Amino acid sequence: MATQTAERQKVTAEExxxxxxxxARQCRLMDALKIEEFAGTFTEDGVIDHAHRGERLAGREAMVAAMRAALPRYRSVVPRHWFDHYLVEKTEDGWRVDYVCLVTxxxxxxxxxxxxxFTVVDELVRTETGEIRTRERVIDQDRPAS
Amino acid sequence: MATQTAERQKVTAEExxxxxxxxARQCRLMDALKIEEFAGTFTEDGVIDHAHRGERLAGREAMVAAMRAALPRYRSVVPRHWFDHYLVEKTEDGWRVDYVCLVTxxxxxxxxxxxxxFTVVDELVRTETGEIRTRERVIDQDRPAS
Amino acid sequence: MATQTAERQKVTAEExxxxxxxxARQCRLMDALKIEEFAGTFTEDGVIDHAHRGERLAGREAMVAAMRAALPRYRSVVPRHWFDHYLVEKTEDGWRVDYVCLVTxxxxxxxxxxxxxFTVVDELVRTETGEIRTRERVIDQDRPAS
Incomplete structure (x- = not known):
């Protein structure tokens, strides 16, 4: 049974x-501040949970509104998100991906x-039309324990 | 037809x-300031286009000369280029690769x-001897729109 | 013979x-300061060689002791190691991996x-139970030649 679980969780190189x-595509949209297109990479009922500040954005509309409110912060700079150390596990209808992020x-x-x-944990799903979408994203800022 | 294009553009995990x-190899040569060897990872007629400063280096000889002129900037430091978010598409004789870069x-x-x-768009080709070479590189520094 | 060597050194996408x-797992343990678990990702006789300061830690016990001594440096921060540009070559019982590292x-x-x-060169092995472990790690801080 444990073996079957391990088997099921193995991600292929193609995946x-x-x-x-x-x-790469989702991040490019975010950093280009293409808010609606970025929200479109989530499922319609997708969630972004900023765990470190207790903010939970449910649905694309809420995401777009929150990102629009944050736009002034990015008016005079080009933001870039750098990801590393993906831990990918298969789930029933997609993948759970855990990674770290640096922002310039x-x-x-x-x-x-x-x-x-910060760290991010995403729940990705394969839609009926074969696309990958983010259903849930939990973001947690790095803070020393002490 | 659209499907055939999509099919043709799909990159395998092996590629x-x-x-x-x-x-990884090309970048190591660049950061070690091994100018001639770095230029050798381009095709003989390869181009580096610094879009943000209107500088177009055509051919390995021009690349080597420009890099040699820039060497003093790197005499007292070790430069490192960090790449992320590769978008890879197949082309007729290679790949178009679009990525972002941080330099320390x-x-x-x-x-x-x-x-x-900055962002980089590369045109990579597979040579007759099976090697990958860069035929064209367009580099664009990140600048806020406003 | 050269061909056979090249053949043998080719790493599959799955590997x-x-x-x-x-x-990704090893780095998460290191950055979470889970010292024993991090040491457990090395072979029992594993080595970490800090070439730039002439410090050679042989065996998990020595690693744990050295990391425990360094803990105070990381008490008020969250460290993150960012890796890039992996050069992977097959060896007789695993892989030689050469990469660059940025630490925030x-x-x-x-x-x-x-x-x-800094740069890192690792000797990874596949254990009898199928796990990957680090047998030797050589770390070298980036220092300008002149």
Whole structure:
């Protein structure tokens, strides 16, 4: 039984590469501040949970509203999200992906500064039309324990 | 027809991993300032286009000359280029790869500073001897729109 | 003969993805300061060689002791290690993996600072129970030649 579970959770290289491609596209949309298109990479009832500040955005409409409110922060910089160390596990209808994230902001003079690092846990699903979508994203800012 | 195009553009995991290996080697040569060997990872008529400063280097010889002129900037630091979010599409004789790049410079005391982030679009080709080479690279520095 | 060597050194996408998963887990343990569990991702006689400071830790016990001594440095921050540009080669009983590393430290206020960048060369082995373990790790801090 344990073996079957392990078997079921094994992700193929083809799936892994497809998931990396999904994140590359999703991240490009986010960093280009293409808010509606970014929200479109989530399921219609998708959730973004900013665990560290107790903010839970349920549904694309709520995501778009929250991102629109945050836009002024990104008006004078180009944000970039850098992902690493994907832990990918198969689930019943997709994958659970756990990764770490660094955020840069480059201003007009070329100066780079940094937002706090964080961890992300995503629930990805394969839709009926074969696309990958994020159903739930839990974001947690890195904070020292003490 | 659309389906055939999609089919044709799908990159296998084996190709994806081979391309990552190509970038790992190419980037190591660049960061080690092995200029001639780096230029050798391009086709003989390869091009590097620094879109953000209107500089177009055509051919390995021009690349080597430009890199040699830039060497003093890197004399007292170790540069490292960090790539992420590869978008890979098959082309007729290779791949189009679109990615983002962060550059660190570590000095003798261990202090790290950063060059502006940028995006890169590469045209990679498979040569007759089976090697991957870059035929064209377009580099664009991240600049806020406003 | 050269062909056979090249053949033998070719890493499959499945192996590559498995190795990335190994690093994702190992790195998470290291950054969570789960020292014993991190040491457990090495072979019993595993070695960490900090080439740049002439420190060679042989065996899990020595690793644990050295990491425990370094803990105070990480008490008020969350460290994150970011890896890139893996060069993976098959060996007789595993793989040789060469990569670059950036280290961030995020403090309680969200401020991020950086340790010097470095290169790592790992000797990974497949154990009899099918797990990947690190047998030797050589770490070298980036220092300008002049």
């Amino acid at each position: 892994y590469v497809e998931i990396l491609g999904f994140y 902001r480059t201003d007009a003079t070329g100066k780079v500064d940094f937002e706090p690092t | 994806y991993v081979e391309i990552l290996g190509f970038y 410079r570590t000095d003798a005391t261990g202090k790290v500073d950063f060059e502006p982030t | 590559y993805v498995e190795i990335l998963g190994f690093y 430290r995020t403090d309680a206020t969200g401020k991020v600072d950086f340790e010097p960048t």
